[in-house]
Amino acid sequence: xxxxxxxxxxxxxxxxxxxxxxxxxxxxxxxxxxxxxxxxxxxxxxxxxxxxxxxxxxxxxxxxxxxxxxxxxxxxxxxxxxxxxxxxxxxxxxxxxxxxxxxxxxxxxxxxxxxxxxxxxxxxxxxxxxxxxxxxxxxxxxxxxxxxxxxxxxxxxxxxxxxxxxxxxxxxxxxxxxxxxxxxxxxxxxxxxxxxxxxxxxxxxxxxxxxxxxxxxxxxxxxxxxxxxxxxxxxxxxxxxxxxxxxxxxxxxxxxxxxxxxxxx
Amino acid sequence: xxxxxxxxxxxxxxxxxxxxxxxxxxxxxxxxxxxxxxxxxxxxxxxxxxxxxxxxxxxxxxxxxxxxxxxxxxxxxxxxxxxxxxxxxxxxxxxxxxxxxxxxxxxxxxxxxxxxxxxxxxxxxxxxxxxxxxxxxxxxxxxxxxxxxxxxxxxxxxxxxxxxxxxxxxxxxxxxxxxxxxxxxxxxxxxxxxxxxxxxxxxxxxxxxxxxxxxxxxxxxxxxxxxxxxxxxxxxxxx
Numbered sequence: 001x002x003x004x005x006x007x008x009x010x011x012x013x014x015x016x017x018x019x020x021x022x023x024x025x026x027x028x029x030x031x032x033x034x035x036x037x038x039x040x041x042x043x044x045x046x047x048x049x050x051x052x053x054x055x056x057x058x059x060x061x062x063x064x065x066x067x068x069x070x071x072x073x074x075x076x077x078x079x080x081x082x083x084x085x086x087x088x089x090x091x092x093x094x095x096x097x098x099x100x101x102x103x104x105x106x107x108x109x110x111x112x113x114x115x116x117x118x119x120x121x122x123x124x125x126x127x128x129x130x131x132x133x134x135x136x137x138x139x140x141x142x143x144x145x146x147x148x149x150x151x152x153x154x155x156x157x158x159x160x161x162x163x164x165x166x167x168x169x170x171x172x173x174x175x176x177x178x179x180x181x182x183x184x185x186x187x188x189x190x191x192x193x194x195x196x197x198x199x200x201x202x203x204x205x206x207x208x209x210x211x212x213x214x215x216x217x218x219x220x221x222x223x224x225x226x227x228x229x230x231x232x233x234x235x236x237x238x239x240x241x242x243x244x245x246x247x248x249x250x251x252x253x254x255x256x257x258x259x260x261x262x263x264x265x
Numbered sequence: 266x267x268x269x270x271x272x273x274x275x276x277x278x279x280x281x282x283x284x285x286x287x288x289x290x291x292x293x294x295x296x297x298x299x300x301x302x303x304x305x306x307x308x309x310x311x312x313x314x315x316x317x318x319x320x321x322x323x324x325x326x327x328x329x330x331x332x333x334x335x336x337x338x339x340x341x342x343x344x345x346x347x348x349x350x351x352x353x354x355x356x357x358x359x360x361x362x363x364x365x366x367x368x369x370x371x372x373x374x375x376x377x378x379x380x381x382x383x384x385x386x387x388x389x390x391x392x393x394x395x396x397x398x399x400x401x402x403x404x405x406x407x408x409x410x411x412x413x414x415x416x417x418x419x420x421x422x423x424x425x426x427x428x429x430x431x432x433x434x435x436x437x438x439x440x441x442x443x444x445x446x447x448x449x450x451x452x453x454x455x456x457x458x459x460x461x462x463x464x465x466x467x468x469x470x471x472x473x474x475x476x477x478x479x480x481x482x483x484x485x486x487x488x489x490x491x492x493x494x495x496x497x498x499x500x501x502x503x504x
Contacts, residue, residue, distance in 0.1 A: 055299075055307075067454075070382045072375045074346050081350050082316045098381050122380060131381040156302035166306035169293065202313035211317045217342040217375060218386070 053205045055159040060199055061226040061254035062213070063236040064135050066261070068220035071096050071133035073115035075212035075221065082200060082211035089113045091186050093197035094137035094212050099263060101129045107263045134264050135220060137212070138163060138184035138197035139245060139253030146176035146185065155194065161226070161254060162199045170194055181249050199223075226254065316350040319343070323351065326358070330407055337408025347371060347406065372400040384421075385453045415450055425499050432500040442466075442498065460493065467492040 079085060079093045089112075096115030100108040100122060112119065115133075122128060140163050147155050147163065154170040157163050165176075170193035177185045177194060188195040200210035208214070213223040224233030240258035246265055247253075257264070298304035323344040324331035334340055345351055345363075353361040369391065378388040395403070404410070418439045419426035429435055439445070445458035461467065464483055471492075472483045487495055496502065 053311075067383055070375055070386055071379060074374070078317060078345070078350070083313075100381070118374070118377075119379065119381065125380065128380070132383070133381050153296065153301045153303075156300060156306075158307060159299060164307065164310055166303050168309075169303055169306065198310060201307075201310050203315055203317075205311045206315075208315075208319050214317050214319055214343050215346045217339075217346055219341050 055205075058160040059226045060140070060161050060204065061224070061233060061256065062137075062140075062199075062210075063222040063224075063233050063240070063242075063256045063258060065220045065222075065236075065240070065258040066132055066134045066264070067259055068218045069096065069133040069135055070218055070220075071098060071115055071119060072217065073118075074215045074217060075135060076114040076116050078211040078215040079197075082203075083198065085195065086189055088189075091189070091195065093184075093195070094135065097134045097136055098131065099134060099261065100131045101261075101263055103127050103129050105129075130261075132261065134257075134260075135212075136182070136184070136245075137255065138180075138199075139182050139251065139255045140197075140199060142252035142254060143250060145179040145181065145249075145251060149175040149179040151175065158201075160204075162201055162204070163196070164198055164201060165194050165196055167191060167193045181246055181251065182253075315352045317345050318350070318352040318355040320345070322355050333407045337405075337410075339407060339409055366406075367399060367401065369397075369400055372404075372406075383454075418445070421453065428500045434498060434501060462491060464490075464492060467498075 073096050075094055076092060076096060080087060083093055085091050085093055092114045094114075095111050097109050097111045098115070098119050100110075102108070104127075110119070122131065140157075140161060142157075142161065144157060144163050147157055150156075151173060152169060152171055154166045155163065155176050156166070172187065172192045172194070174187060174194070177187060185194050185196045187193075200208075200212075203210060209223045213221045222233050222236045224231035226233070228234065236258065237256060240256075242256045242258060243260040244253040244256060293303055295304040296302065299307070320331070320343045327344075330344075334342075334344075347366040348363045351363045354363045373389075373391045376388055377391045382388060400406070415421055442461055443458040446456050448456040449458055465472075468483050470478050471481055474480065492498070
């Protein structure tokens with residue numbers, strides 16, 4: 001009706017319940033609103049997926065205290081058991097490094113089998129100035145280089161700040177392994193996808209701590225929320241001098257090391 | 266309307282439709298729901314199987330052991346460190362039994378001497394320390410006794426003690442200059458002994474006119490410093 005009135009040049013019928021201008025405006029509005037939806041740019045939230053765990057309410061981090069680490073590598077063993085990490089050396093979500101700083105300033109770092117089989121004798125012990133263990137794992141950076149380089153969006157940062165790998169979507173290109181400045185990723189020998197620490201996401205969403213934190217006998221690892229003040233991690237962050245690894249890279253790690261030696265990187 | 270325009274519009278329409286169809290085929294379901302990733306991946310990762318139940322689960326049934334553990338030095342050692350992952354045991358307590366660790370090899374994972382371990386952590390030489398005797402014969406693993414705290418300063422500060430014996434300060438007990446709280450023996454790094462902070466403290470002997478002791482005039486000797494900042498009191502250089 002409106003169309004024919006437009007083409008013939010006649011004025012709109014005053015008896016019509018819908019004004020032509022109003023009708024065209026409505027059509028335009030519907031088109032504008034519907035176009036992004038049709039193009040798949042905007043999606044409506046999926047129905048019926050209300051979950052008890054809301055990731056937007058959380059932000060996870062970890063505190064590590066090398067002065068408490070005894071190098072027993074129970075964390076490495078627990079991590080491998082919990083996350084099906086291949087047992088062979090060189091595949092680690094977390095591992096223990098031994099630092100030996102010599103009298104002449106020379107720094108030696110080793111991690112034989114991640115520390116699982118123990119650490120060998122220190123050669124020439126009289127020349128050791130200081131020596132200690134440092135637990136290492138994915139730093140779950142706030143500005144993660146691995147996520148930036150992933151060409152398909154298979155590695156990502158969740159709303160609660162955990163870096164995960166979508167194993168069904170990963171194409172195994174190894175870009176992320178190259179990009180990680182902390183050496184925290186590896187190519188899974190059977191699944192042929194990038195493997196890494198998940199912060200035991202399957203435990204965390206159920207309110208449990210990661211396996212490495214659960215088994216650490218000396219409390220050298222403290223897991224918790226970074227936003228909520230009343231947690232052991234908040235206490236740890238208040239009472240210790242903290243450092244992150246390779247701060248100059250601006251990756252903004254969420255692993256906070258207490259009283260870290262300057263030689264550790 | 267020029268006849269090129271409908272053709273161009275047709276070409277654009279084909280391109281747009283092709284883009285929408287290709288996107289629908291190539292972009293996986295749930296991609297972009299919560300960010301630049303497949304939201305379903307988070308759900309599948311969240312659904313992975315747990316192996317470690319956590320010590321809270323253990324305490325629900327084994328409350329007696331849990332209470333014993335809370336009193337001892339192993340209060341922070343989770344059950345599954347020694348008894349292996351127990352999520353399956355929690356799910357089927359009668360069918361799956363966790364290992365009860367008995368051998369010497371397990372304890373030395375933490376307690377064998379290693380110079381890289383923090384000072385004060387109880388360590389033994391597993392070759393010399395009661396060879397072949399299971400640790401549990403003497404030590405109760407759920408609440409190991411407090412290791413006997415060192416009674417003399419030289420137990421830990423051996424180097425200082427040996428220097429002191431050949432120095433002019435050999436006759437002075439450590440307590441002359443240091444006040445060591447009892448807690449220092451248990452927690453050597455957190456609670457530290459005191460050191461003299463005033464020049465007058467050394468001056469009681471070295472500026473008091475005592476015969477046979479090197480004397481200085483506190484008013485014109487090394488004014489801004491406390492004495493031990495220049496002189497090493499455990500082995501003073503003046504003879």
